[in-house]
Amino acid sequence: MPSFKIALLKGDGIGPEIVESAVKVLQKVGKLFGYDFILEEGLIGGIAIDKTGEPLPQETLELCLSSDAVLLGAVGGPKWDDLPTHKRPERGLLGIRKALDLYANLRPAKVYKPLVPSSPLKDHVVMGTDFIVVRELTGDVYYGEPRGIFKEGERRVGINTMRYTEDEIRRVVKKAFEIARGRRKKLTSVDKSNVLEVSALWREIVEEESKSYPDVQVEHLYVDNCAMQMIRRPSSFDVIVTGNIFGDILSDEAAVITGSLGMLPSASLGERYALYEPVHGSAPDIAGKGVANPIATILSASMMLRYSFNLKEASDAIDRAVELALERGYRTPDIYAEGTKKVGTQEMTEVIISLLEELCERSA
Numbered sequence: 109m110p111s112f113k114i115a116l117l118k119g120d121g122i123g124p125e126i127v128e129s130a131v132k133v134l135q136k137v138g139k140l141f142g143y144d145f146i147l148e149e150g151l152i153g154g155i156a157i158d159k160t161g162e163p164l165p166q167e168t169l170e171l172c173l174s175s176d177a178v179l180l181g182a183v184g185g186p187k188w189d190d191l192p193t194h195k196r197p198e199r200g201l202l203g204i205r206k207a208l209d210l211y212a213n214l215r216p217a218k219v220y221k222p223l224v225p226s227s228p229l230k231d232h233v234v235m236g237t238d239f240i241v242v243r244e245l246t247g248d249v250y251y252g253e254p255r256g257i258f259k260e261g262e263r264r265v266g267i268n269t270m271r272y273t274e275d276e277i278r279r280v281v282k283k284a285f286e287i288a289r290g291r292r293k294k295l296t297s298v299d300k301s302n303v304l305e306v307s308a309l310w311r312e313i314v315e316e317e318s319k320s321y322p323d324v325q326v327e328h329l330y331v332d333n334c335a336m337q338m339i340r341r342p343s344s345f346d347v348i349v350t351g352n353i354f355g356d357i358l359s360d361e362a363a364v365i366t367g368s369l370g371m372l373p374s375a376s377l378g379e380r381y382a383l384y385e386p387v388h389g390s391a392p393d394i395a396g397k398g399v400a401n402p403i404a405t406i407l408s409a410s411m412m413l414r415y416s417f418n419l420k421e422a423s424d425a426i427d428r429a430v431e432l433a434l435e436r437g438y439r440t441p442d443i444y445a446e447g448t449k450k451v452g453t454q455e456m457t458e459v460i461i462s463l464l465e466e467l468c469e470r471s472a
């Protein structure tokens with residue numbers, strides 16, 4: 109039986125609840141399709157700070173380096189909000205992304221038909237929306253030096269540095285062109301080249317690389333305009349490629365179009381390692397209440413099967429089971445609309461699992 113080792117980093121807030129849901133789905137898929145998923149847990153984020161003093165303990169890093177893929181819940185919460193930036197739970201996440209060199213963060217934003225009424229936008233605007241944000245994940249102002257809070261005479265000054273080397277830009281841009289080639293062949297590159305030199309270089313590299321992909325249509329948008337166009341014409345986008353900070357902001361915006369942040373999965377890919385996590389955070393406001401939407405994490409597990417293990421059939425089955433759960437009217441509170449069935453995290457997970465069984469029986 110093919111076997112895959114997965115590092116589970118549940119993290120904080122709703123992290124443990126939603127990762128547990130994805131684990132149940134993975135275990136069911138393993139049984140139905142004949143795969144053995146070996147799951148090993150590691151600490152990250154606030155819980156890791158509490159237990160070891162570090163947001164990313166060496167042991168966790170070693171576990172990830174020796175696994176076939178990593179599944180992460182979320183990190184952070186009010187308990188750790190007063191810590192200085194370099195000691196916060198979020199540093200664990202930034203540390204693991206950098207250590208595994210996960211430079212391409214794929215964040216698909218797809219509107220499921222039954223969720224069209226959950227979007228705050230008009231039906232005809234959101235219908236057919238299906239794009240993917242390719243966010244650079246290991247550079248930009250997130251990691252640039254110098255950074256810190258310094259003294260300038262008597263007053264303090266906060267400094268971060270926006271920085272990209274051309275190699276860093278080129279590798280993620282190439283990845284985005286490749287993804288566009290396998291989809292509707294349209295690439296929107298997002299920058300702020302009217303103001304920032306970093307962005308001017310970004311745009312230059314996109315133009316250079318576009319020569320190798322004549323079949324892909326390229327559009328350049330300034331990030332402020334893109335934020336607006338994403339709301340005005342979301343269905344016109346196919347692949348959006350952008351830097352770390354712009355991608356962070358635009359992907360949360362994309363989530364609203366699709367109905368809820370609780371729906372958006374992601375894959376963070378490097379040449380050698382891969383990590384899968386929902387786009388959303390630890391949602392401290394609903395943690396422990398059993399109401400978190402597990403779909404973003406379940407779909408992240410599905411991306412893991414597709415991208416890391418090449419198990420397309422199993423991944424398709426999960427995606428279809430999620431779609432069916434929505435078609436049959438099951439909704440966690442974040443996507444609830446009148447006339448549908450409100451369920452909690454566990455019930456949504458059980459529904460998806462039983463639909464997986466149903467789908468497999470049908471195709472047997």
Ligand SMILES: NC(=O)c1ccc[n+]([C@@H]2O[C@H](COP(=O)([O-])OP(=O)(O)OC[C@H]3O[C@@H](n4cnc5c(N)ncnc54)[C@H](O)[C@@H]3O)[C@@H](O)[C@H]2O)c1
Pocket residue numbers: 122126181182183184185186198201369370371385386387388389390391392393394399400401402404442
């Ligand atoms: N990848 C990550 O681990 C990650 C990402 C973003 C934020 N964070 C951290 O999470 C903490 C909270 O941040 P925030 O409140 O800005 O963002 P958040 O994404 O945690 O929550 C934003 C809103 O969306 C809701 N939401 C998020 N996920 C949901 C789900 N699965 N189901 C239903 N509703 C959901 C929350 O209840 C909240 O109202 C902070 O410490 C932040 O740094 C972590």
Ligand SMILES: CC(C)[C@H](C(=O)O)[C@@H](O)C(=O)O
Pocket residue numbers: 184198201202356387389
């Ligand atoms: C928690 C934070 C460090 C993280 C980011 O900014 O990358 C989050 O917002 C995300 O989108 O994954």
Ligand SMILES: [Mg+2]
Pocket residue numbers: 356357360387
């Ligand atoms: Mg974010």
